[in-house]
Amino acid sequence: MKVEFYRHGLGAEDAAEIGKVVTSAFLTTGRVSHAVESQLCEYFDVPHAVLVNSWTNGAFALLMAMGVGPGDEVIVPAMTFIASANIVELLGATTVLVDVDPATLLIKPDAMAAAVTPRTRAVIPVHLYGQMVDIAALRIALDGVSAPGQRIRIIEDCAHCFEGRLDGVRPGKYSDAAVFSFYATKNVTCGEGGAVILRDAGLHALLRETRTHGMSAMAINRFAGGKYNHWDMERLGTKANLPDLLAALLPRQIATIDERLPQRHAVAERYRRALAGNIFRLPKVTANAVHAEHLFTVGIPGGKRDEAIAALNAAEIGVTVNYRALPEMTYYRRKYPQVAAACPHAVAWGQETLSLPLYPELPRDQQDYVIETLLETVAPIVKAGLGG
Numbered sequence: 001m002k003v004e005f006y007r008h009g010l011g012a013e014d015a016a017e018i019g020k021v022v023t024s025a026f027l028t029t030g031r032v033s034h035a036v037e038s039q040l041c042e043y044f045d046v047p048h049a050v051l052v053n054s055w056t057n058g059a060f061a062l063l064m065a066m067g068v069g070p071g072d073e074v075i076v077p078a079m080t081f082i083a084s085a086n087i088v089e090l091l092g093a094t095t096v097l098v099d100v101d102p103a104t105l106l107i108k109p110d111a112m113a114a115a116v117t118p119r120t121r122a123v124i125p126v127h128l129y130g131q132m133v134d135i136a137a138l139r140i141a142l143d144g145v146s147a148p149g150q151r152i153r154i155i156e157d158c159a160h161c162f163e164g165r166l167d168g169v170r171p172g173k174y175s176d177a178a179v180f181s182f183y184a185t186k187n188v189t190c191g192e193g194g195a196v197i198l199r200d201a202g203l204h205a206l207l208r209e210t211r212t213h214g215m216s217a218m219a220i221n222r223f224a225g226g227k228y229n230h231w232d233m234e235r236l237g238t239k240a241n242l243p244d245l246l247a248a249l250l251p252r253q254i255a256t257i258d259e260r261l262p263q264r265h266a267v268a269e270r271y272r273r274a275l276a277g278n279i280f281r282l283p284k285v286t287a288n289a290v291h292a293e294h295l296f297t298v299g300i301p302g303g304k305r306d307e308a309i310a311a312l313n314a315a316e317i318g319v320t321v322n323y324r325a326l327p328e329m330t331y332y333r334r335k336y337p338q339v340a341a342a343c344p345h346a347v348a349w350g351q352e353t354l355s356l357p358l359y360p361e362l363p364r365d366q367q368d369y370v371i372e373t374l375l376e377t378v379a380p381i382v383k384a385g386l387g388g
């Protein structure tokens with residue numbers, strides 16, 4: 001039985017929305033994007049939202065707006081996707097990689113605080129796999145170690161966590177900004193895209209500029225009032241705005257995301273129940289939290305992860321690895337050679353983990369087949385290795 005790792009839930013209705021943009025005169029960032037930004041403000045209960053063309057470009061524009069550059073340090077967990085740290089490197093700042101908690105695989109507020117120096121400008125906690133880091137506790141921990149006058153910005157990496165909550169609170173409440181990805185496999189997707197939500201009006205204005213070359217007016221405003229309006233450029237910016245062509249895919253998904261979450265939970269809970277108590281290592285589910293269930297990851301002990309992937313692939317089951325730890329990437333290993341030894345939990349998990357197929361409409365017989373293959377084919381491989 002063939003089991004795909006992921007299938008998007010887009011259909012004819014969504015195609016029709018793109019069609020409406022194509023037949024209008026305006027393709028890039030305009031009316032549709034602004035409507036989605038309002039929708040995001042309402043969903044997350046924040047005053048500002050900015051659509052961007054990827055998490056990476058949005059976070060890059062955000063760090064630019066914050067003035068992060070050479071000489072500055074930004075703290076990032078060692079277990080995440082490379083983009084979380086690459087944006088720091090792209091701006092010439094220094095990435096400070098910190099180990100994660102071995103049970104949850106999330107960064108701990110105290111561990112981030114312990115890595116603070118007078119040069120620390122920002123931290124990027126990652127809500128890995130869909131579980132939230134405690135941002136309120138992180139704020140307190142950072143305030144406790146900041147030098148007088150040092151204001152450390154918190155940027156939440158919400159690429160895995162659109163619909164997650166902790167103690168009833170959604171992303172964006174206690175941080176300076178939260179950044180989302182609408183990449184092809186994310187829980188909300190438009191192929192490529194993302195969003196930044198934030199509370200500070202000044203930072204919001206700066207981000208709008210760094211998102212569009214540093215220009216003081218976007219195309220839609222340059223022609224406002226039926227006449228041409230001059231624009232200026234005061235500071236350097238990048239190009240990170242999302243066109244209406246892609247934004248048109250978002251309104252329906254955002255409106256229905258909370259209805260689809262129970263389906264994700266049902267699949268993940270079946271996996272959890274079936275695999276618990278066996279040889280598999282499962283990330284701990286945190287208390288008082290709503291898990292966004294973006295990725296279902298399993299640890300395969302005994303150095304058998306790659307054999308397990310081969311067995312699952314031979315059974316036509318799509319799997320991925322999220323992620324080999326950042327200190328194991330050649331670029332980061334060369335640049336920060338001492339870091340791997342300081343991040344043993346992230347490195348070990350990166351050598352053990354694989355991700356199972358998970359999307360709301362994953363058919364039940366395919367879920368059963370994945371579970372059966374793990375229990376009857378993969379578990380014996382691991383047990384043989386551990387025994388011998």
Ligand SMILES: *Cc1c(COP(=O)(O)O)cnc(C)c1O
Nearest residue numbers: 054055056081083084159181183
């Ligand atoms: C996907 C992802 C990103 C990057 O998102 P893009 O929209 O592809 O730039 C960043 N962080 C994490 C944790 C991700 O999974």
